Structures are given as C-alpha cells and as structure tokens.
Amino acid sequence: MKDCTGSSANWCPNCGDCKCPLNKYNERTLDDFDCPLHSYKSSHAEEEIENMKSPIHKNEAYPILEIKSSLDQEPPKPGQFDCWQRLINRYNFANVFQTGLVRNLECGNLHELKKLMIERRKLGIERYEVILQPFNGRPALEDLIEEQLDSLAYSEQVSIETPELTEEMLKWQRITINSIQKLIEFKSKQEKKEI
Numbered sequence: 001m002k003d004c005t006g007s008s009a010n011w012c013p014n015c016g017d018c019k020c021p022l023n024k025y026n027e028r029t030l031d032d033f034d035c036p037l038h039s040y041k042s043s044h045a046e047e048e049i050e051n052m053k054s055p056i057h058k059n060e061a062y063p064i065l066e067i068k069s070s071l072d073q074e075p076p077k078p079g080q081f082d083c084w085q086r087l088i089n090r091y092n093f094a095n096v097f098q099t100g101l102v103r104n105l106e107c108g109n110l111h112e113l114k115k116l117m118i119e120r121r122k123l124g125i126e127r128y129e130v131i132l133q134p135f136n137g138r139p140a141l142e143d144l145i146e147e148q149l150d151s152l153a154y155s156e157q158v159s160i161e162t163p164e165l166t167e168e169m170l171k172w173q174r175i176t177i178n179s180i181q182k183l184i185e186f187k188s189k190q191e192k193k194e195i
Helices: 046-053 058-065 083-090 093-099 107-128 140-161 163-194
Strands: none
Touching: 083 107, 093 107, 140 163
C-alpha cells in the first residue's frame, strides 16, 4: 500500500477523491462528514495526524511557551458595579420582548438563558471570591479575545461530535471571527495611541 497523501489533500491513492464542498473562494472545506479523506470516520493520513498528537519536542514548542496564559494573570480585584447583574437585568422580559433587543428568542429560552447567567455569576464568585466588575485590574479586552478564541475551538468540537449542528457552528465561527477581528483592530489602535 502506498503512503497516504497529506491530511489536507484533494486526492489519495488509498482513500480516493475528496468529496468536501467548495467554499465561496473555490477551496475545499476539508470537513465533510461523508468525505473519504476528511470525515472524522476516515483513516486517511492517520500516521500524519497521529504524529500531530504526539508530544512535541521542547525546541518546537518554544514559541508557544512564550504565550502568557490567562491563567497566569493576576486574579480580579474589587472594582465597580456587577457585570453579571447588569447583563441579567438587561435581558429581562420587557427589554427583550417589548423593545426587540433580541429577535426570535422564545420565552422559555430567555428563562433558561437567565438561569445560565445566574449560574455563571455564582461560579465566578466561588472561583474568584468576587463578582465580575469593571476596572478590576484585569485586561478585559484580552480576556474577551481569549474566551472567544476558546469558543471557536469548542464550536469546532461540537460540529465534529454533533454533525447536525455543523452549519450552525460555521455561522457561529464566522460571527465570532468577525467580532474578534474588530476587537483586535480596536486593541491595535489603542496600543498605537499609547506609543
């Protein structure tokens, strides 16, 4: 048996042709669930993919180790206001349904959303022993960008594990990437002002 072509190939002598659809740039999406090369069920390029999972050599990981994790940052200090409570108050019945703050949100889903917000607020207090407040000594913009990057990875995981949500996850990714781009542009402008 010949070696498989690379994990992003359009053809393989062992597995056949890529069946992934083309995106608007006329490139293969490399994520079709029925593709003989790129489906999560495919054994195409298993050795290459397995090597990606193996422990990396220290010198290859050096640039990654230089990235400061949000876990390495100072914990939040008491500031002003309560971010979670303001958010919970904003998404009350009157604001959502009478002013059209959020479209297409069902009453039961709004109730569930508020329950989740209250749970997250409680978890934050348990974890950091303080409510999330602005001006707390943490770089909120950086924290937001990092959390959104994590949401991209989670959305990719969901699309693989739950194929019926793939289209929704791709929409999520497009919206999130556009938002991250705007945050990065804003941050860059702010940094240039400080120089």
